[in-house]
Amino acid sequence: MLVSLKWLSQYVDFSNLAPAELAEKITRSGIEVDAVIDRSQGMTNVVVGHVVSKEKHPEADKLNICQVDVGEESLQQIICGAPNVDAGQKVIVARPGAHLPGGIKIKKAKLRGQESNGMICSLQELGIEGRLVPKAYAEGIYVLPEDSVPGTDALELLGLRDTVLELGLTANRSDAMSMLGVAYEVAAILDTDVKLPEITYAVSNEKAADVLQLEVQDTTLNPLYAAKVVKNIQVTESPLWLQHYLMAGGIRPHNNVVDITNYILLEYGQPLHAFDYNQLGTGKIVTRPAQAGEKMTTLDEVERTLQPHNYLITNGEVAEAVAGVMGGAKSEVSDATTTVVIESAYFTGSSVRRTSKDLGLRSDSSARFEKGVDPNRVLLAAERAAQLLAELAGGEVLEGTVSVDELDKTPTRVVVSPDFINARLGMKISLEDMISILNRLQFGVDAANGVLIIDVPTRRGDITIEEDIVEEIARLYGYDEIPMTLPASGEQVGGLTPYQAKRRIVRNVMEGAGLYQAVTYSLTSAEDAQKFALQKEETTKLLMPMSEEHSTLRQSLLPHLIDAVSHNVARQVNDVALYEIGSVFLGKTAEGLPHEEEHLAVALTGRWTDNAWQGEKKAVDFFVAKGIVEALFAKLGLTAAVRYEKAVVEGLHPGRTAHILLNGEVMGVIGQLHPAEQKKSDLKETYVVEMKLAAILNAEVEELVYSPVPRFPSITRDIALELGRATAAGDIEAIIRAAGTKLLKNVKVFDVYEGEKVAADKKSVAFSLTYFDAERTLTDEEVVAAHNKVLKALAEAGAEVR
Missing domain, CATH: 3.30.70.380 (Ferrodoxin-fold anticodon-binding domain)
Structure with a gap:
């Protein structure tokens, strides 16, 4: 979320704080500020100019000689190559000595023999991304409004004397995906008030219900739909302040009607859509599920095939928009539009998310619906749109709102005790401080019978349980205020458990031998679940697997590890040495849960050594794999307790396979893949090891006794x-x-x-x-x-x- 501080200052007062200080406070309260962006980017000496005359450069077809009034006594000659420059325009001029983004410094120059005293600028040359520049000015200079005064600060006029905060929002903080949401957050941090927009406008004698009919076929997917009708609008460019706020928020301006819907999207966090009433054709809006195979062309000029679970906005006959995702091309607002229908609705997040995924289409609207919009802002946003259309487009707002409303807007109630909060935080915050924090957040709060009864505003859909209240109090009280304490126990020194320390030794031995660690899926197919298993038990299957290949918990690490070797070999990495430490799942515990057991697996193929300068090459063989195992047991002090026995294991070579025994019990297997298995995976000679790591690391080891270096010969x-x-x-x-x-x-x-x-x-x-x-x-x-x-x-x- 990009937050213009100039825009934010309309709703909350933070004038006594520098942008960096405000960013620090927001970050400390739990919303990370990823960047503090100065939109002026250190630019200087950029003013408004008036192009008094233009004539072709005598020595260059694509250059024009312009006489420009920049507020000085005499006109300044500037050579400009923009295709859309013309006499009478108010433009942006970088005077000699000006600094522009990218380290550009403007100097007096001669172009093909003609003097040029500055540069007439495009928005891109002022550091604005090309994707945000209005399409009319994407290929040339930007033309300012006619009432702009030559010689005045162009950066101020364009709203570039501004700072933008880039917020790194987590998925639960959808409330901060709007300017008002951020305003509530800042007000809570600074303990001040939020000033909400005042919505007033004149209403026509004509009623919206007389010209528009509404039908909602599925109120579970679309519990609230509201439509305002505005007549006699004039579609033009938006005023500069509106364009500035949209560009600061990362949205390209289009025209005043579309810009107003996008402005409210950023202001309220409520997506809106504007339909050309005359293009609807039926005077009717019907929201319904799509029919199988139904097609429509969206605003991006792509024809999309729909499915029955996709929800649509229609005119009663054909689709006009994909609900919550994108409008249709047929009824979009154009320069010829005179009457618009403003849609403000609530669509369930799961439906919008599924549709967005189906169509491969993600928009600012779908992102907000997916995470949840404020039910109590849906109607307010429609009224705000009507107000701005009357002010900025000369529209005549018809009386009333055509709506279907079955949406529950009841605030969530959470009851929590102060003791619960303090116990979770490990500190003592007074009841008065807790109530103060909740009041700053503008939560409804009442203290009775030793508990806090809290009514959470609908804008904060992430607050549903007691722990959420604990988090809110902690972050506004200050995470840095939580005291540092050691665990209340006799042993206060941290460290690895013996098992963890030994596991680290295993990793060191494997990596010291030149093996790379792999991490593979715990889920495999039912066919491979028990393949190579040292111990076969009842398998555990998922109730709703994403695919058959990942439907069952594994009982051996080797199948996926062999797949990893095959994946590398297929990409011409022929010498592969991998190991994995992970869990296998053998039957069930007394509680009915899968029993986890930690194993170690190794897979080797190709050359073990290849020293070209010595002419030395050695392929991986059984004894290389066995040597790695022996090195591990030596490091763990278990060499004397280990022996190897010839074994026959399904899937392994019958003459090159052995069981690994520890104190007489089989703890693992080592061997070459069976030639049939190698062929199936497109591998050459490949050797594998799998061992019961948990049993090995828990084995008792005799105390290590050091002996002096022998003084006598052997x-x-x-x-x-x-x-x-x-x-x-x-x-x-x-x-x-x-x-x-x-x-x-x-x-x-x-x-x-x-x-x-x-x-x-x-x-x-x-x-x-x-x-x-x-x-x-x-x-x-x-x-x-x-x-x-x-x-x-x-x-x-x-x-x-x-």
Whole structure:
């Protein structure tokens, strides 16, 4: 919302405040002022000029030599290239030394040999956006009214000695989408009064009801419709003050009739529409739902196909306007219009919003109807329009208003106790201060039996419950007045919970390994809801899903994460490494709600390393994914409790998949996507991991014990074992660790071989064993004795030493 302070000053007195101070007070009260805009933009030496004569430049076809009276003793010669400049016009002149927006400084100059003492300006050259300039002057200079006095300040005449506040309104503050709404807000902040427009005008002896009939077919969608009839109007340009206010509010002036409806839109927040009575043709207005496939051409010259839930204004035969959104081209006001019907109505916001969305058409009117207009301003706005049409268009207002009114205008009543307010704010505001604030807001308030009985004006449709009153009192009392306090507990120092700290470690490990975090939808299709699930439970489906693809809560993170990988690969991002921490939904809790469990998922495809300068390339494989998992468990201190078992999981490669076990329980899965799944998603080799993160982070970890760096050397022994191909290296490692004495400190696999000199059903696995003692240097005999125990255990397990 753009608020001209010159216009606002007509309704509320803030003359003792600079614009920046007023903006600060409004922001502190809860409506953020996004910008304070000086419309003069530092311009100087811009005056009214009178073009006394014009002649063609002898050396240029598109230039004119103008003799201009700028209020000095002699005429000033100015060269002008505007196509619409002419003798007799009153124009805007930037004199030599003038400063214009964009850092432009006007100097005396010669154009094709002729002296030019200044510049005749368009509105765009004064910093006004082209979309706001009246169409008649969009391609040339702006022509001022004939009574403008040469030499006077043109910026004052054009209303550019003004400041505009740009308000960043939240959806609930539709009351501030009008000048009167902002006036009430400022008056409450400054504890002053609001001066409302006085509406008086002469009335014709002829009655509006004699020339116009009205029928409303659906009062649930259109509970109030009012029409005023004004005859003998003259359609002309609006006076400068009206054009200035519209442009300051972001609306382009058109003619006096349309400008008046837009002026009231900004003043009252009530959309109006003007119909050419003679173009209606029937002397009748009927509001009704559209017929299926019905068509009409709106003011933007676009033919639109309507649906039965779209509400229309018709002449009883054909559509003349889309209710609350836009008028029709057929009955729009033109220069030939002599009689107008002014519509002021209340349309339900949901109906207008749906129609606006259907037609892809959003207007200033629809924006206000969607958020809600003041029921008690609908008729007032029509009367204000009649007054201004009489004053500015010479109109003759017919007696009475043709209307259908079934709209409930009863103020909302909210009952709240002062204790409730203070408890929510954590402070003590006196009852007198509360009543004072509510009175400043012009809420009806009465204190009785320890509670406040508040009647909320209909302009404040956002105030409906006790908490809304708490907010109003808090913001006007001053958010900065609310005392800072620590929670009333023994432990007052904030910090992360152990679980939160571990979750942060998980993110650090994933991102340190080069993975990017993804955030995907919790909703998926019924088909994919249990795909790759570690644990399958009853699914939770939405009652009214937006689409089948997002109808069911997921039980695995992987389907959407794989979709994200596929999305990247399809856009030529071939090396993808993603992780996600999110909830899956497994069955229901005792309260009947979906049971949430936090999981971690990883998806990898493409190259893991690609160092072109070293000629080093490594594709993602099972062991890259496993290495990331091992790095995580190492960081969490759970390495000793984790092991891996070969597994068969639907959708994953049968020979490259393993379960992740923590303390003997399956906590996750790691593997390659099944080739059929990869083909379905247009992927090459892709590896995935999913783990029950909540269970892992809640697992007990032994206290971390630090050991000094060994002072004594270690001794390494390597053994190569011939094993059955189905034997897991992890099982053999467990045997070695169990058989080793306290001198055995580390075991790792360093080679796996299948082929020549090894039986077809066998494989060779080589282990490196490290022995040392932190207190002394080991002897060969001690190492041999410990190593022999390991060899004996391996022999008993059927492992043959090569």
